[in-house]
Amino acid sequence: MMNFFYTYQSLFDHILVYALLAMSQYVVLRAGVFSLGTAGFAALGAYGCALLITKAGWPPFAAIVAGTVLGTVASALLAFPLSRLRGVFQAVATLALVQIVLSATQNWVSVTNGALGVNGIPKVAGTGVLLSVVVVVVLLLVAMGRYSVGRAMDVIREDETVAVSLGISVPYYHRIAFILSGLLAGLGGALQATSSYAITPGEFGFGMLVATLAMVVLGGRTSVWGALVGAAILTTLPELFRVFADYRNVVQGILLMLVIVYLPRGVADTVIAMLRDRRLRRRTVRLPADAVASGAASVGAAPVSSSIDAGVHA
Amino acid sequence: MTATLVLEEVARHFGGVPAVDKVSLQVPAGQITGLIGPNGAGKTTVVNLITGLLHLSSGKVLLDGRDVSREEAPDLARAGVARTFQNIRLVADASVLENVVAGFHRHEKAGLWANLLGLPSARAEARQMNERAMALLERFGMAALAEHRSGGLSYGHQRRIEMMRALATEPRLLLLDEPVAGMNDAEAESLAGIFRSVAASGVAVLLIEHNMRFVMSLCSQLYVLASGRLIAEGLPEAVGRDPKVVEAYLGA
Numbered sequence: 001m002m003n004f005f006y007t008y009q010s011l012f013d014h015i016l017v018y019a020l021l022a023m024s025q026y027v028v029l030r031a032g033v034f035s036l037g038t039a040g041f042a043a044l045g046a047y048g049c050a051l052l053i054t055k056a057g058w059p060p061f062a063a064i065v066a067g068t069v070l071g072t073v074a075s076a077l078l079a080f081p082l083s084r085l086r087g088v089f090q091a092v093a094t095l096a097l098v099q100i101v102l103s104a105t106q107n108w109v110s111v112t113n114g115a116l117g118v119n120g121i122p123k124v125a126g127t128g129v130l131l132s133v134v135v136v137v138v139l140l141l142v143a144m145g146r147y148s149v150g151r152a153m154d155v156i157r158e159d160e161t162v163a164v165s166l167g168i169s170v171p172y173y174h175r176i177a178f179i180l181s182g183l184l185a186g187l188g189g190a191l192q193a194t195s196s197y198a199i200t201p202g203e204f205g206f207g208m209l210v211a212t213l214a215m216v217v218l219g220g221r222t223s224v225w226g227a228l229v230g231a232a233i234l235t236t237l238p239e240l241f242r243v244f245a246d247y248r249n250v251v252q253g254i255l256l257m258l259v260i261v262y263l264p265r266g267v268a269d270t271v272i273a274m275l276r277d278r279r280l281r282r283r284t285v286r287l288p289a290d291a292v293a294s295g296a297a298s299v300g301a302a303p304v305s306s307s308i309d310a311g312v313h314a
Numbered sequence: 315m316t317a318t319l320v321l322e323e324v325a326r327h328f329g330g331v332p333a334v335d336k337v338s339l340q341v342p343a344g345q346i347t348g349l350i351g352p353n354g355a356g357k358t359t360v361v362n363l364i365t366g367l368l369h370l371s372s373g374k375v376l377l378d379g380r381d382v383s384r385e386e387a388p389d390l391a392r393a394g395v396a397r398t399f400q401n402i403r404l405v406a407d408a409s410v411l412e413n414v415v416a417g418f419h420r421h422e423k424a425g426l427w428a429n430l431l432g433l434p435s436a437r438a439e440a441r442q443m444n445e446r447a448m449a450l451l452e453r454f455g456m457a458a459l460a461e462h463r464s465g466g467l468s469y470g471h472q473r474r475i476e477m478m479r480a481l482a483t484e485p486r487l488l489l490l491d492e493p494v495a496g497m498n499d500a501e502a503e504s505l506a507g508i509f510r511s512v513a514a515s516g517v518a519v520l521l522i523e524h525n526m527r528f529v530m531s532l533c534s535q536l537y538v539l540a541s542g543r544l545i546a547e548g549l550p551e552a553v554g555r556d557p558k559v560v561e562a563y564l565g566a
Contacts, residue, residue: 167392
């Protein structure tokens with residue numbers, strides 16, 4: 001058992017780092033912000049953290065905090081202009097950010113070592129650290145989703161017109177989501193740097209952008225579990241199909257298409273919805289028939305039983 | 315005493331096309347005022363102008379005597395303007411209860427951090443909002459469906475969810491955009507009772523409909539819109555006999 005764990009420990013660490021990045025992507029999508037900035041903020045967090053340790057001699061813990069702060073500040077600065085944009089324009093604006101950060105990491109050689117990346121970063125973020133950080137972040141996001149902020153984000157994602165007619169300020173919640181996303185990406189990047197000895201610009205490119213987006217689409221956009229499931233599946237998959245290493249992207253692409261066609265809400269969201277429906281069906285069966293009927297009797301000739309069935313089977 | 319909502323010569327043009335042209339009307343508190351007209355008359359445009367989703371080309375909108383012509387939709391909602399949508403707009407994956415609780419947004423006071431971290435103040439508030447939403451569900455006879463996915467319910471139930479969400483905002487002005495479209499008479503009549511009691515509690519209600527019979531039985535004052543212009547106003551019986559109204563409806 002322990003042998004098995006040690007064999008796959010680095011994979012597990014990788015899943016945990018990507019879980020943070022996927023949650024960064026999840027937060028913006030949940031609020032209806034079409035941001036692709038996660039890879040850019042992760043690069044800022046990773047390079048900030050790695051350079052502070054290797055070049056400025058900062059203690060690793062302080063450098064991780066600084067990397068997180070860097071991601072947060074950058075997203076906070078961008079949040080104000082971005083919350084005036086919508087949809088595909090947000091995507092293009094955040095894509096531009098990723099490009100700018102990436103060119104800096106590749107071409108500002110005197111600071112970033114260019115394509116060689118930063119080496120010799122002490123590995124301070126082991127499995128225990130990563131796991132505790134992920135647990136804390138999940139707990140925070142679950143709390144966020146359950147109360148007013150999460151509800152407002154759901155309404156905005158589903159229908160902005162409804163949101164504004166309920167007095168919900170769309171730019172305000174877009175900014176909150178975007179800043180949280182930058183914070184989580186900065187943290188994820190800093191932990192990636194301090195858990196893998198070295199970072200290169202290539203890790204934060206288009207591949208990461210697509211991976212985090214795919215994780216959330218595959219897992220599900222409305223609950224935080226979607227990001228976790230997506231990160232676990234899409235990080236493990238290439239390892240399972242190692243024999244087909246050349247076709248890794250093809251397998252990933254096919255899987256994504258299958259999920260979009262057959263589980264458009266994502267794996268985790270679909271499972272959650274199924275569990276809820278089953279719970280409701282049990283309860284409806286247990287309720288005496290007249291209790292259900294009297295609930296709707298006062299509204300006249302409403303087709304009570306058929307609509308309840310519709311709710312259960314939908 | 316002035317009416318809760320006053321429109322003064324409100325107009326809105328799309329390009330050169332006048333969608334709403336110099337419409338003036340009053341919606342007093344405690345009454346149901348009707349706005350009727352054939353399809354494409356500009357009724358929904360009027361609602362969008364009042365709620366701030368569209369901006370006026372000219373004219374004025376007064377809410378409690380205050381000029382709100384230039385205010386944005388969220389500010390108007392917070393000032394007590396609520397509406398339902400002609401085409402149902404719900405968070406389909408959320409439960410009935412969650413959809414109704416969303417209506418309480420403007421009454422939530424717990425701070426951002428309390429909500430982000432799930433502090434006791436946010437929890438207490440969530441519990442209180444759930445209770446208030448359940449009370450609304452009881453009133454609409456939908457308590458048994460509280461935890462069902464709203465997107466899976468029947469049309470009539472979804473309309474009711476929209477109405478509960480609008481009422482949850484505790485509005486001073488309620489705009490109902492074809493609230494009984496597609497309902498049978500019995501269902502419509504049960505909602506009519508609720509509209510009457512909402513109006514009786516002091517809310518100004520503007521009912522947009524093209525079902526003449528339903529409007530006649532509910533409204534104390536009627537406005538008739540055709541091609542963006544008011545063509546008649548007054549007591550329901552008088553308006554119903556007006557030859558211009560008959561012509562607009564029947565094309566006679």
